[in-house]
Amino acid sequence: xxxxxxxxxxxxxxxxxxxxxxxxxxxxxxxxxxxxxxxxxxxxxxxxxxxxxxxxxxxxxxxxxxxxxxxxxxxxxxxxxxxxxxxxxxxxxxxxxxxxxxxxxxxxxxxxxxxxxxxxxxxxxxxxxxxxxxxxxxxxxxxxxxxxxxxxxxxxxxxxxxxxxxxxxxxxxxxxxxxxxxxxxxxxxxxxxxxxxxxxxxxxxxxxxxxxxxxxxxxxxxxxxxxxxxxxxxxxxxxxxxxxxxxxxxxxxxxxxxxxxxxxxxxxxxxxxxxxxxxxxxxxxxxxxxxxxxxxxxxxxxxxxxxxxxxxxxxxxxxxxxxxxxxxxxxxxxxxxxxxxxxxxxxxxxxxxxxxxxxxxxxxxxxxxxxxxxxxxxxxxxxxxxxxxxxxxxxxxxxxxxxxxxxxxxxxxxxxxxxxxxxxxxxxxxxxxxxxxxxxxxxxxxxxxxxxxxxxxxxxxxxxxxxxxxxxxxxxx
Numbered sequence: 001x002x003x004x005x006x007x008x009x010x011x012x013x014x015x016x017x018x019x020x021x022x023x024x025x026x027x028x029x030x031x032x033x034x035x036x037x038x039x040x041x042x043x044x045x046x047x048x049x050x051x052x053x054x055x056x057x058x059x060x061x062x063x064x065x066x067x068x069x070x071x072x073x074x075x076x077x078x079x080x081x082x083x084x085x086x087x088x089x090x091x092x093x094x095x096x097x098x099x100x101x102x103x104x105x106x107x108x109x110x111x112x113x114x115x116x117x118x119x120x121x122x123x124x125x126x127x128x129x130x131x132x133x134x135x136x137x138x139x140x141x142x143x144x145x146x147x148x149x150x151x152x153x154x155x156x157x158x159x160x161x162x163x164x165x166x167x168x169x170x171x172x173x174x175x176x177x178x179x180x181x182x183x184x185x186x187x188x189x190x191x192x193x194x195x196x197x198x199x200x201x202x203x204x205x206x207x208x209x210x211x212x213x214x215x216x217x218x219x220x221x222x223x224x225x226x227x228x229x230x231x232x233x234x235x236x237x238x239x240x241x242x243x244x245x246x247x248x249x250x251x252x253x254x255x256x257x258x259x260x261x262x263x264x265x266x267x268x269x270x271x272x273x274x275x276x277x278x279x280x281x282x283x284x285x286x287x288x289x290x291x292x293x294x295x296x297x298x299x300x301x302x303x304x305x306x307x308x309x310x311x312x313x314x315x316x317x318x319x320x321x322x323x324x325x326x327x328x329x330x331x332x333x334x335x336x337x338x339x340x341x342x343x344x345x346x347x348x349x350x351x352x353x354x355x356x357x358x359x360x361x362x363x364x365x366x367x368x369x370x371x372x373x374x375x376x377x378x379x380x381x382x383x384x385x386x387x388x389x390x391x392x393x394x395x396x397x398x399x400x401x402x403x404x405x406x407x408x409x410x411x412x413x414x415x416x417x418x419x420x421x422x423x424x425x426x427x428x429x430x431x432x433x434x435x436x437x438x439x440x441x442x443x444x445x446x447x448x449x450x451x452x453x454x455x456x457x458x459x460x461x462x463x464x465x466x467x468x469x470x471x472x473x474x475x476x477x
Contacts (some may be wrong), residue, residue: 016148020120022095028106031077035106036100037087046087048075053085068096098355116191117198121145121239127267137269137297154253157269158299158330163207170204175213179220186226189233189310198243206245206275217253226313228254235262245275252279259283260290267294270302277309286312292320299328304335312342321350323361326368336368337377346383351388359398362391370410378414379425385434392441405451407465408442409474415439444473446474 028035036047046054053073068090074082087098091110099107112171122144131138141159150156180196227250234247237425248266251259256279261285267276277294280287288311295306307325312318321343329335347367348358366387376386386412399405413437426432455471462468 005031006035023093023120024097024111026097026099026107026109028099029433030083030101030106031079033075033077033322035085035088035101036095039089039095039097043087044069044071044087045402046071046073046085048073048085049073054087091227106335116195116269117202118237118239118243123237124241124244125235125238125266129265132265132268141269143269143271148240158300160273160305163205163274164301168204168208170209170212172212172261172476174204175209175216177248178209178213180218182227182230183220183222184221186223186230189230191224194230194233197230198238201243201246202240203295204242205355206242206249210249210275213249214253217250221390224254226258232259235266241271244272248275248279249270252282254283255278256283257285259285262293264290267302267306268297270298270300270305273298273302274305276309277305281309285374288317292317296320300330304333307335307338307342310342312344318343319358322365323357325361326364329368331368331371334377336365336371337381340365340369340381340383340387346386346390349387349394352393356398356400359391359394360404362394364403366391367410372405376414379429382429384425385430385438387435389437389441390440392445395445399445402451402454402467403470405445409470411438412442413475449475 009043009358016065022039022041024282026037034047034049036289038045038047044056045052051076054071056069056071068088071085071089073085073089080120083102084393086098086103088098089397090096095111096111097107098105107361109227121387124144127144128138131140139344142156144157146156178197179202181193181200185197186191220307223242231247231254234243235251237452238244238247244266248263252264252275255261260280261278263280267280273294277287280290284290287309291306291309295303295310299305305446307321310317310321312321321339322345324341325339326335349362354362366378369381369384370376381387392408394406395404399408415438422430422435457467458465459472
């Protein structure tokens with residue numbers, strides 16, 4: 001985003017905050033009649049018994065340069081008499097309201113316009129928790145602060161993706177200042193101190209400074225219980241995602257085992273998965289099972305974060321890496337390679353017999369490693385030759401679907417490179433006999449023309465099906 005667009009967005013957001021702060025509602029009773037006055041940024045409305053008797057609509061926020069607005073209206077009371085209602089409202093720093101009926105003052109009130117950044121907004125964590133209470137899961141991945149991050153009709157980034165884009169470190173003075181503000185807040189948790197910390201955390205993305213923050217936070221003298229209390233306060237009240245992430249980092253820098261369930265709930269939203277799992281793994285002695293619970297219930301960038309933290313401590317988890325690890329994950333990332341390594345795919349495929357489930361999982365992993373993005377994971381995989389050779393051997397027994405055969409065609413495509421490329425592969429992760437055995441097995445399986453017929457049949461109903469098109473093209477060569 002350019003500087004001009006960023007300034008426009010900041011102005012728009014500031015206007016929204018002011019509008020929410022000045023939006024007030026007063027309801028009074030006068031001889032059995034309901035008198036209601038509603039103050040908004042661009043309008044003031046006076047109602048009696050639900051009927052509008054006076055209204056002032058402003059054309060621009062700049063009209064507030066005239067600090068006071070007056071409204072007058074009448075209504076007929078139960079006694080048949082006409083009553084006059086008068087309202088005066090306004091002020092620059094404080095909102096002053098006077099309401100009179102027939103000259104009798106019913107209300108004279110002054111409210112300071114404090115502009116507290118978390119007030120008049122939906123707190124994020126309670127918003128997520130309410131979904132879990134009602135549905136047992138998150139059903140809406142939008143966040144309440146989306147309106148502050150995105151313009152109308154602007155495409156939103158997938159939850160968690162924005163943190164993958166940050167690569168500019170902040171000045172060391174920034175986390176140092178945050179540490180100082182947090183300690184002051186924990187020792188004196190006033191609204192002013194909380195506001196100072198809150199506003200500071202909104203200046204930068206947590207992902208760009210949290211390592212430096214943790215180093216400096218570890219060195220400062222503090223009361224951990226008080227710090228944790230303020231981290232929890234921020235989680236309860238934060239209406240901006242970077243404040244939530246900051247609070248999670250702080251919580252993870254303390255012993256937070258008793259807050260495990262809260263952290264697991266927060267981690268279910270992919271925007272917070274990585275930092276919530278950091279808090280779990282750093283703030284309690286053994287978090288692997290909790291991390292696995294999260295990994296099984298997130299997708300895309302959140303699941304990628306979960307794979308980073310999860311370790312195959314038990315056979316059940318190791319097997320999960322192979323069968324379900326890359327399900328519901330964006331392609332073209334290191335996830336498949338990570339799952340193959342942690343799940344020990346090379347060892348599993350060296351068995352004489354394997355299950356259909358494992359073969360299907362291996363198909364997904366190999367296909368993902370063959371994905372042609374900026375790089376191919378399989379070129380970085382130490383056991384690429386062994387795994388492809390053993391996979392194609394097992395395919396003679398387990399190749400049962402078009403998806404399985406499609407994987408074989410992608411392997412064949414990968415094998416079809418010039419001598420220079422293969423010289424490099426032979427030096428790193430392939431042996432000549434592995435390449436020959438892989439080619440031979442694919443050719444043997446492809447002699448069964450049912451795969452071509454099934455692909456053609458599928459293209460009748462799905463002419464753009466990528467797998468079926470690849471299979472047809474494979475047989476044309």
